[in-house]
Amino acid sequence: MSLAFLLIAFLTVATAAVAMALRNLIRSALLLVASWAGIAAFYLWAGAEFVAFAQVLVYVGAISMVVLFAVLLTRPSRDEAEVTPASAGRLLPALITGGAVLGVLVGAIVGSPLRTTAKPPPPVTVREIGLQLMGPHAAALVVVGALLTVALLGAVVIAATSRPADPGEPR
Numbered sequence: 001m002s003l004a005f006l007l008i009a010f011l012t013v014a015t016a017a018v019a020m021a022l023r024n025l026i027r028s029a030l031l032l033v034a035s036w037a038g039i040a041a042f043y044l045w046a047g048a049e050f051v052a053f054a055q056v057l058v059y060v061g062a063i064s065m066v067v068l069f070a071v072l073l074t075r076p077s078r079d080e081a082e083v084t085p086a087s088a089g090r091l092l093p094a095l096i097t098g099g100a101v102l103g104v105l106v107g108a109i110v111g112s113p114l115r116t117t118a119k120p121p122p123p124v125t126v127r128e129i130g131l132q133l134m135g136p137h138a139a140a141l142v143v144v145g146a147l148l149t150v151a152l153l154g155a156v157v158i159a160a161t162s163r164p165a166d167p168g169e170p171r
Contacts, residue, residue, distance in 0.1 A: 004045055012038030025071045033064040050126045066152055074159040 012035050019031035036059040043052035133141055 005042075008038055008041045008045055012042065026068070029064070029067050029071055032067070033060055036060050036064065050129050053126075070152070070156045070159070074156060 015031045015038060016035040019028040019035060022028045022031070036055065040052045040055035040060065043049075043055055
C-alpha cells in the first residue's frame, strides 16, 4: 500500500470517528463533510475522477448544506437535549446491530477475491459517462434526484416538532 492511500484512509476514518464522538451537531456535520472529502480523495487516488468530482459536487456541496440546514432548523434547545433513560436503554441493541453490520462487512471484504492479475476494464472517459447519464438515463437521474430531495425534506418535516408557544417569547 502506498503512503498516500494510508494517509487518505487515516484522515477519512479519523474525521468520521471524531464526528461520531462529538456531542455538538454542527461540528459533527462539518467533520462529516471532511470525511466525504476524504472519500473523494480516495476516488481520485484510485483513478475514478468522475466519481470523485461527483462526490465533491453531490456530498461535499449539496448534501452537506442540506444536512447543516436540517440540523439548524430542527435542533432542540439545550433543555430538551438531555439523555433520557429510555434512550440510554437503546445503547446495547444499537451496539449489537452495529457489530453485526461490521461483522458482515468484514466477512464480505475478507471473503472477496482480491486478484491483481485480472485484465483491467476498458477505459471509460468522463465524456462517455456524461453522455450516458444525460442521454438514455436522464429520466432515471431526475427521478433519483427528486426522490432524494423529497426524502430529505420529509425527514426534516418529521424531525421538526412543534413546540408550545411561550407567552413571553415573541413569535
